[in-house]
Amino acid sequence: MKIIPIKRTTLADEVVEQIKRMIVDGEVKRGEKLPAERELAERFSVGRPTIREALKALVALGILTRKREGTFVNSDISSLFTDPLTQKLILQRISFKELFEVRKLLEVKIAALAAERATEEDIERMRNALKEMDDMMTNDEHKFVAADIAFHEAVAEAAQNEILFELFTAVRHLLLEAQKAVVKSPIIMQNSLKYHKQIFEAIKYQDVAEAEKVMSAHIDDVEKTLKGLKEMY
Numbered sequence: 001m002k003i004i005p006i007k008r009t010t011l012a013d014e015v016v017e018q019i020k021r022m023i024v025d026g027e028v029k030r031g032e033k034l035p036a037e038r039e040l041a042e043r044f045s046v047g048r049p050t051i052r053e054a055l056k057a058l059v060a061l062g063i064l065t066r067k068r069e070g071t072f073v074n075s076d077i078s079s080l081f082t083d084p085l086t087q088k089l090i091l092q093r094i095s096f097k098e099l100f101e102v103r104k105l106l107e108v109k110i111a112a113l114a115a116e117r118a119t120e121e122d123i124e125r126m127r128n129a130l131k132e133m134d135d136m137m138t139n140d141e142h143k144f145v146a147a148d149i150a151f152h153e154a155v156a157e158a159a160q161n162e163i164l165f166e167l168f169t170a171v172r173h174l175l176l177e178a179q180k181a182v183v184k185s186p187i188i189m190q191n192s193l194k195y196h197k198q199i200f201e202a203i204k205y206q207d208v209a210e211a212e213k214v215m216s217a218h219i220d221d222v223e224k225t226l227k228g229l230k231e232m233y
Contacts, residue, residue, distance in 0.1 A: 015054035122158035
């Protein structure tokens with residue numbers, strides 16, 4: 001019988017799960033400020049360093065956001081908690097490594113299907129997203145990320161598979177803050193744009209093998225970059 005290792009959990013992991021549950025249950029709503037660290041520490045019977053570690057993890061997942069006034073539930077996460085699949089993923093103990101494994105499985109297949117099925121309208125949407133990425137690379141990193149997301153959404157829609165699209169959307173939501181963290185320098189943005197252009201060309205010319213190959217390389221590159229950002233792991 002194959003022995004499956006049991007995941008070790010820390011006090012911070014437990015606090016992360018409790019805060020997720022508070023949000024899902026509506027105890028703390030979107031846009032609302034979380035209780036102070038001291039209050040959370042007393043509530044969960046842990047030290048404040050543990051609370052800080054848990055909050056840091058939730059910020060990385062895009063569930064919380066830090067402001068000068070304190071830590072707030074992200075007001076832009078409505079779909080995270082209204083979509084049953086995404087909500088289920090949030091309530092699991094999942095790591096970026098696991099998410100990227102799933103992302104790679106999904107998006108490599110999505111790219112292959114897009115190369116087979118993309119319409120002229122799909123191609124035009126990808127082209128427009130690429131142009132926006134190019135235009136925003138030196139102007140606005142937030143708009144660059146938005147265009148990046150729009151490109152991947154266009155590819156996912158071009159695959160013409162509703163189930164794959166829903167799975168893609170759920171995983172993408174959970175990686176949004178990580179994606180924002182990756183886009184921090186012109187070199188990284190240029191590299192990202194390079195991969196997107198190669199993916200676009202492969203899909204445009206219906207080269208299934210090339211679309212799979214480049215999408216796989218792109219996701220590996222993003223994960224490698226994230227691993228260098230130790231605060232995200």
